[in-house]
Amino acid sequence: MDFSKVIKERRSIRKFTVTPIEQELIISLLNNAASLYESEKTPHWRCVHFNTLDSRQRLANSMVAKVKESRLGKLIPSPMTDFFAKQLSNTPANLVFIAEATDNKQQSDENYAAVCSIMQNFQLLGWNHSLGMLWYTDPMIQSESFFKEIGLRKGERFAGILHIGHFEKTPRSWRKRTPAEKKWISIGEDNRLHSDNLQINSQSILDVLNEAVWAPNDGLREPWRFVYVTDKDMVSQLGSSYEDASPSLLLVVAKEEADLHKQEEDYAAVCCLIQNFQLLTKSKPWNVRRMIPDWIYDRERCKPFGILPQERIVAVLELGGNNRYSNSASTSPLLNITHL
16 A cells, blocks of 8 residues: 555545445454554554444434533534434444553553554555545543443543545645644754664655654644654663664654643544654665653653653654664554444
């Protein structure tokens, strides 16, 4: 698949045809989506597939329950909420994604990042099969009845619903992405060869980032920025150890909004951007290692990189370095799906 083409072409789709989607296709795409996410750890996640009309109607009713019970909902004529529920139930397929949440912040982030990345992979693979999707997380659907319907358990985190279906018309892109150069700072020397004799410098990374920034986010918000670190002393202080040479580090940073829902959406968007980057570098002879190291949770250790109080590092990408850390050595998450 031409990842560069699909990443830029993909759009959120809100109107679907009535054409059904075979369960086998959903499973195949989901397996492929999971296999494209590469990690040195095994993330814990699962999904629930609402495929039958009866299950989709139950899901739709649970999604509008909070709206109906709210003050605003009581002012909305019931035919309008009924119409919304009907539209939801007529969506050919709905896939709910759930991540395991633990007391360990690092592990919880690993799980959530994996789910978001797999959802992005699934959207891209689906687009390549003429399937459109809408990633939905609106707080107005998140109620006790909704969580009961999707079977959310204690110690789990709702990541979102993908509404899935075939579509007739591709929406126009009404806004461009900000070039990565405008959200980029570099610390240390540039244009140097790594131990594997591959040229990885600012411009080559920026070229990939300018395609990767086409990540899904509500309102096309762009909460990310990038810190490129080649200073060997700074890298060594973080505990990285390589036989031949220190790698360069790409810190992918997210702005944290005061609104917790926007904060979650933005974190998910940055995870999707990182996944795009990894997919795009598959065609390059680069060694890329994606990590969520423990030091990113230490504000004092983040300060030398210019991380602001209202920001956080989502992931660290090690570029270059020893081949033993390449993506090929990683494992893919196991598929855990329930069909309703």
